[in-house]
Amino acid sequence: MSKWGWLLLGGLILAIGLATLLSPFASPWPDGLEKVAEKLGFIDRAEEAKPLVPAPIPDYAVPGVRRQALATALAGLIGTLLVFGSGYLLARWSASGKTKPGPAPPP
Amino acid sequence: MHIPDGFVSNEIAVATFVVSAGAVTLALRQAKRTLEERQVPLLGVTAAFIFAAQMLNFPVAGGTSGHFMGAMLAALLVGPLPAILIMALVLLIQCLVFADGGITALGANIFNMGVVGAGGGYLIFRALQMALPKNRAGFMAAAGIAAWISIELAASACALELAFSGTVPLDKALPAMALVHALIGIGEALITTAVLGVVLAARRDLIPSRLLPREATP
Numbered sequence: 285m286s287k288w289g290w291l292l293l294g295g296l297i298l299a300i301g302l303a304t305l306l307s308p309f310a311s312p313w314p315d316g317l318e319k320v321a322e323k324l325g326f327i328d329r330a331e332e333a334k335p336l337v338p339a340p341i342p343d344y345a346v347p348g349v350r351r352q353a354l355a356t357a358l359a360g361l362i363g364t365l366l367v368f369g370s371g372y373l374l375a376r377w378s379a380s381g382k383t384k385p386g387p388a389p390p391p
Numbered sequence: 392m393h394i395p396d397g398f399v400s401n402e403i404a405v406a407t408f409v410v411s412a413g414a415v416t417l418a419l420r421q422a423k424r425t426l427e428e429r430q431v432p433l434l435g436v437t438a439a440f441i442f443a444a445q446m447l448n449f450p451v452a453g454g455t456s457g458h459f460m461g462a463m464l465a466a467l468l469v470g471p472l473p474a475i476l477i478m479a480l481v482l483l484i485q486c487l488v489f490a491d492g493g494i495t496a497l498g499a500n501i502f503n504m505g506v507v508g509a510g511g512g513y514l515i516f517r518a519l520q521m522a523l524p525k526n527r528a529g530f531m532a533a534a535g536i537a538a539w540i541s542i543e544l545a546a547s548a549c550a551l552e553l554a555f556s557g558t559v560p561l562d563k564a565l566p567a568m569a570l571v572h573a574l575i576g577i578g579e580a581l582i583t584t585a586v587l588g589v590v591l592a593a594r595r596d597l598i599p600s601r602l603l604p605r606e607a608t609p
Contacts, residue, residue, distance in 0.1 A: 300439075315456050317393070330398060338490075371437075379430065
């Protein structure tokens with residue numbers, strides 16, 4: 285595999301590592317917008333609203349997994365692979381069917 | 392700063408959806424015209440990294456956390472329009488699969504973090520680059536400052552949407568959002584420059600050449 289390929293593989297492994305090993309240690313505190321919503325008193329609007337479509341993995345925890353850290357890590361793994369896969373396919377579709385404009389890039 | 396369901400009015404939801412859909416369409420068209428085969432894996436990896444990093448909330452002040460947004464980093468790695476595509480894709484999956492960000496607020500979230508965060512952040516970066524020295528330090532400073540500003544821009548856009556929705560008055564929402572995100576933006580600047588540092592050291596050609604400092608390759 286080329287140096288280019290190794291770097292990209294490293295980036296993907298880093299992403300999976302962050303999403304699985306580090307995500308259980310993420311701060312549980314409300315984020316900037318949630319904090320502002322609490323302080324200014326409109327957080328209830330979010331709690332009252334029902335989602336149009338129920339999400340399969342709400343709040344980054346795979347349902348049915350007892351251990352919180354494992355539920356979060358699995359959610360991170362699934363999400364990272366899903367985003368990578370769909371991003372890759374979207375880019376592949378975008379790049380497809382092109383007549384090469386200049387000299388071909390090095391392999 | 393993903394907006395949940397219930398925070399923005401129907402009018403604001405529709406208006407931001409229309410603008411975001413337009414921006415995504417434009418980005419798709421440009422990608423279809425100019426995206427090269429060798430950029431394909433980079434787009435996927437950048438999107439995956441942003442998703443993963445967005446899970447990692449870090450504490451910024453008593454009882455408040457923030458997380459990386461990644462719009463500025465994506466704009467510098469793949470260009471501003473592909474960055475909007477990446478942000479839209481990450482936000483779509485976060486909203487549909489993880490209930491992070493409301494479905495009705497998807498247009499607003501793509502507008503704030505994609506159109507404003509990546510598009511606006513990129514313009515700020517280019518302006519800063521003209522003012523700063525054309526070397527590695529200048530490039531990093533422009534990227535870091537633009538990353539911080541991209542957070543403030545996205546947070547301000549969010550405050551405006553909340554105000555126009557009648558959720559909260561602008562004179563309360565704007566200062567509150569700007570203040571807390573001024574802290575979160577520091578994290579954004581640190582992560583953005585750290586990743587760019589690694590990328591510059593490992594593969595300088597990852598970054599479009601017209602954005603790079605003029606000095607000789609390290």
